[in-house]
Amino acid sequence: MSIQLVIRRLLFLILVVWAAATITFFIPRISDKNPVRERFAELARLGGFAPADLEKIVAAYNTKFGLDKPLLQQYFDYIFSIARFDLGVSFNKYPKTVMELIMESLPWTITLLLVTTVLSFVLGNLLGAVAAWPRSPQWLRTIATPFILLQGVPPVVMGVLLLFLVGFRLKLAPLGGAYSAGVIPDWSSPAFLWDVVHHQLLPALALLLGTVGGWVLSMRGMGVTIQGEDYVNFAEHKGLGGYTIFKDYYLRNALLPQVTGLALALGGLVTSGIVVESMFGLPGLGQVLNAAIISNDFLVIYGVVLFITIAVATLIVFVEFLYPVLDPRVRHE
Amino acid sequence: MADIFTWSITDATLDGAMKPVLEIVDLQVSYYTDAGRATALDGVSLTLNAEEKLGLVGESGSGKSTMALAMMRMIKPPGRIEGGRVIVDDTDLTALTDEAMLKARLSKIAYIPQGAMNSLNPVLRIGAQMVDAIRAHDPQASNSDIEERCRQALESVDLKRSVSKMYAHELSGGMKQRVCIAISILLKPKVIICDEPTSALDVVTQRQVMETIDHVQKQIGAAVILIGHDMGLMAQFVDKVAVMYAGRLMELSTVREMFTDPSHPYARALISSLPSLDNKGVFQGIPGLAPSLLRLPGGCAFHPRCTHVMEVCKTVRPKYETLPGGRKVACHLYSEKAS
Amino acid sequence: MTTATLARSEVLQPSRLTLLLRYLRRNKGLAIGLFILLLLVLFTATGTATKDLNDAYPLSVKTKQPPSLEFPLGTDYFGRDLYVGMVVGLWQTALIGVLAGALGTLIGVVLGFISAYFGGWLDVIIKGICQILTPIPAFLIQVIIAGSLDKRDVTIYTMAFVVVLLAWMGPTLVIRSQVLTMKERQFVSVAKLSGMGDLSIIFSEIMPNLLPFIAAAFVGQVFFAVFSSFNLAVLGLGPLREPLLGNTIWAANQASAFFNNWWWWPMAPAVALVLILGSLALINMGLDELANPRVRRTE
Secondary structure, eight states: OOHHHHHHHHHHHHHHHHHHHHHHHHSGGGSOOOHHHHHHHHHHHHHOOOOTTHHHHHHHHHHHHTTTSOHHHHHHHHHHHHHTTOOOBOSTTTTSBHHHHHHHHHHHHHHHHHHHHHHHHHHHHHHHHHHHOTTSOHHHHHHHHHHHHHTTSOHHHHHHHHIIIIIIISOOSOSSSSSOTTOOOOTTOHHHHHHHHHHHHHHHHHHHHHHHHHHHHHHHHHHHHHHTSHHHHHHHHTTOOHHHIIIIIIIHHHHHHHHHHHHHHHHHHHHHHHHHHHHHTOOSHHHHHHHHHHTTOHHHHHHHHHHHHHHHHHHHHHHHHHHHHHOGGGOOO | OOSOOOOOOOOOOOOOTTSEEEEEEEEEEEEEETTEEEEEEEEEEEEEETTOEEEEEOOTTSSHHHHHHHHTTOOOTTEEEEEEEEEETTEEGGGSOHHHHHHHHHHTEEEEOSOGGGSSOTTSBHHHHHHHHHHHHOTTOOHHHHHHHHHHHHHHTTOOGGGGGSBGGGSOHHHHHHHHHHHHHTTOOSEEEEESTTTTSOHHHHHHHHHHHHHHHHHHTOEEEEEESOHHHHHHHOSEEEEEETTEEEEEEEHHHHHHOOOSHHHHHHHHTSOOSSSTTOOOOOOSOOOOTTSOOSSSTTGGGOTTOOHHHHHSOOOOEEOTTSOEEOOGGGTTTOO | OOOOOOOGGGSOOOOHHHHHHHHHHHOHHHHHHHHHHHHHHHHHHHHHHHSOGGGGSTTSSOSSOOSOSSSTTOBOTTOOBHHHHHHHHHHHHHHHHHHHHHHHHHHHHHHHHHHHHHOHHHHHHHHHHHHHHTTSOHHHHHHHHHHHSOGGGOOHHHHHHHHHHTTTHHHHHHHHHHHHHHHHSHHHHHHHHTTOOHHHIIIIIIHHHHHHHHHHHHHHHHHHHHHHHHHHHHTTOSOTTSOOHHHHHHHHHHTTTTTTTOTHHHHHHHHHHHHHHHHHHHHHHHHHHHHSGGGOOOO
């Protein structure tokens, strides 16, 4: 692993983050909603008071937060504070910092995405590999087709369908939320833990079923290509058993491009995750982002987007570094 | 005939050169395509003795590669072996169960592939690919035994032991081909099929590879079938030559007979089309095209392009018969002379 | 020297139509996908012809009706006839898909082509921009843009535009790599040597070979556009008045449709979307089989 390569990749990472930061900076400014004013308007609605000097208060906060400086100035201030890992504060939920908001909601999002992504990848690829293998039993090969059809169902729609069938008709799972209404979170109680898991079942299933089809299809296609490769043929000529060929000659080679595919698919997975979270009312990053957009709490918007971008970009680079470990042809020896 | 074989890996013994080590009887292979049924092999028979080298020539589509696949029982749908027998060392390969056939491959009959460029698994080390072949046939083999076999095999093909730790992409084309040869002799098979082993190589490497094949063949006393269309290579290497056309055997003679006085008109045309230093610049092809295997001409498959065509050739398929002297021809010109 | 040749008429071939039908019978995926698409088109066409399209908008008909003969798919809280809503929504979704798809593919072809054919600094810049923009989660940006726009400005066309903004990089890179391969191949050098001008080379030599990739990119872009616009709408960021499929689901969610027993409200658009994307996926799969003959299975 050359130092040059590592540096180039890091540079790439920084460029991506900068591009993301710049793009996200300017967009919310198109709207003339002022987050501070929004917050006060919200308070006014709830509390029923109408401060006569609302504008003066807003102006005062504007100055405090630096919102009255020229846009370009704000941009540079912003970029520099990012470099110092200071994501700023939320206007809408002041005095919570952006980082705090993200950290609070992160565990929900990460557990959901991690579990479903890993399961989806492993099950989907295995099924696809078996489906393309001519010596697999017929029933296994036909099972793949309905999974591929599932591809047409995006996770969120899958969520709706599941809600209907399982939640509504069968009444087997709750219709939304992170845990039952009115329950006080107690992480040490098994009953509470089960309640949480119960609430995660449908969203997790929605994400799993919505993404697994893609892996089955692509792995099946890959499998067919690898089957035709000379080395699989020669393995047969050597008299190797079906299982050995499947494992060492077929699967190992077919998985390689799928790993790259995983890196590329990460962005889409995050997308689906956020939409499904929103659909089921789970308190993850999606909800934070949503609330921020409604009140135009731009620092939070920037923060969430940057966070996700950095995470995705880092994972992509990580997979790139993983590749030489899996494929000896790529090693710089 | 037992279905379950316990394979003990013993050295080859010379059984007496008279008893044939390979017998192909009336082999019939068809492919079922969207456009119909294509007859890839139409009743091919031949025998081979131990240590004999046979060259199998023919143009593309003549059926030579299909022969190789059929012998290894590797014909895949939409192709099917429809009839005939392939007997190697007293075992009818066509009658074996799938499991038994797996064991028979590499141990009784081995195959050296055409494009060694891609015949080795890119993610496994060379050594691992030799070991798994041995283990598949003898799961109980001891590590030292396996190591010894691999070492011997690599030595036979003139490769260093360090090769077994390398990956395929680190080897040159010639080295890869020699690895394939080494793998094919690991279990000392009785018959080795070489499917155009040198077509992707430069002339110098070609020679190396052919010499290697020659050397290992003598070492283990196997019979070799060399498939190809490089007549020059055939002339230098094989004892007998068989000519195929449209899935049928047209002639089988010794290499000397084939090159000096071929009997079958097609073989004759092939030989005379070879460029010679004596009359440079004069090229003699064979007019016409090989027939589609979906619709073979009636009678003799070659009759539309034959310079000696007779009326009987158009309707009656010539029998593949032995002439005095031992050579075999399928042609009406010789049917009176046959025994 | 006499040689006999086979007369052409002696060689029998099945007719082209037979071969095509035989192929469709085997490639069931493609056949079913096309069939579903056809059904959807028929549904939209008959709906447009027979129903009053205004019924798709709020306050047109009785509210909260379950499916019946009068309202085959029921009505929602706001008084839309959901059957008509689907008719209009399908059409709008298709429009967004095709518009954004075509635009994305066009940008991809032009940029990818320029980048590969002319090379140099231009290539470095275009390729660099594509690579840097790709890891940025496009959906999030779309969400922010859509969220920042004034609600009245959000129309079908702005949605298509928002979707395209971060979708063009994929086709650009694909087309670029294909043109690069072609540049090296001999038929371009031959064309150049025989004096063909750059433009003629582009149109008569390179374009025809790019067509399969352009077609594949287009299908991919349409799929992505439909998918993205749907996701945006589900979050409530679409043109809310229109009966777009995603909008309907969002509205249903907001009104807690399942809690209130109005199950038909979110189900109709869900099923419709499944049919659209499903048929696209099947067609994609079928085309996959067509392009990669080894996937084909013969009896």
